[in-house]
Amino acid sequence: MRSENESTSQKKRSFIEQARRAQIVDAAAEVVAEAGYAQTSLARIAERAGISKGVITYHFTSKDEILRLVATQFFDRGWQYMESRIAAQETAAGQVRAWIGSELEFFGAHRTEFLAMSDIMANHRSEDGSHAYAAELAEEVDGLAEILARGQRDGELRRFDPRVVANIILRCTDGVLETWAFDPDLDLEAQSAVLLEFIDHAIGKE
Incomplete structure (x- = not known):
């Protein structure tokens, strides 16, 4: 949830500033996807975006801020895609299928x-060494539960x-996605169909 300060700050940004920030976030996503989290640096992000590091530090306080936006903005976009499809289903089983199916599709x-x-x-x-997205992951489990x-x-x-069971379903989904991450030629649609059938048998009444 955005704080009031964050919302006010966003309103003050010009269209050009917002476009530049989006360019930097997109470049960061490409660098992380190709080089990995550990190898991602401001220098690599700047090179991919075709700008100087100074331009990045003008718009962002740190690499941490950029990477958080890469993750949270994409997660938010995914949920927007999923939410209407989940809500359109009248049964719990249908909503579970819509949740997992639309997530894999997006x-x-x-x-x-x-x-x-x-x-x-x-x-x-x-800063304390804990997983930065533990709360978001727990919220996801709670919502499906x-x-x-x-x-x-x-x-x-x-x-x-x-x-x-909600946690098991989500971790199985992660497993399908992890396999696809290592093998881009994997038929994700076919794997999704198998997973959804497995979930139907796991939660439905005999």
Whole structure:
């Protein structure tokens, strides 16, 4: 959630400033996707964007700020794509399928940004050394668990621990995406269909 200060700051930025920031964020995503999180530097980002490091430091306080935006902006775009598709389903099982199916579909259509986001989320740390995106990942599990629990209350789904199963479903999805990250020739659509069928059998009543 944006703070009031962040919203005010964004309103003060000109169109040119916003375009430059977007250019830098896009360049950073490309560098992370190609070189990896550990090898990403302001110098490499500047080279990819065709600008000087000074231009970057004018618009951003640090590499940390840029990489956070790479991850969070793409995650937000993904959720916007998913949310309407989830809401359009009337059953819990349908919403679970829409959640996983649309997530895989969106990431599959944006490979470079996905590779950058996943690398940043796996490696980025807060100042205290903890995972920087732990709260976001927990929120994702909670959201899917809520759908599963509602399906159980409605008698649609079998009995199980909703949060445990939500975590398992999301980690299975991560596994499919990780395999695709290493093998771009993998048929992600076919893998998605198999995963969705597996989920249907795992949560549905016999």
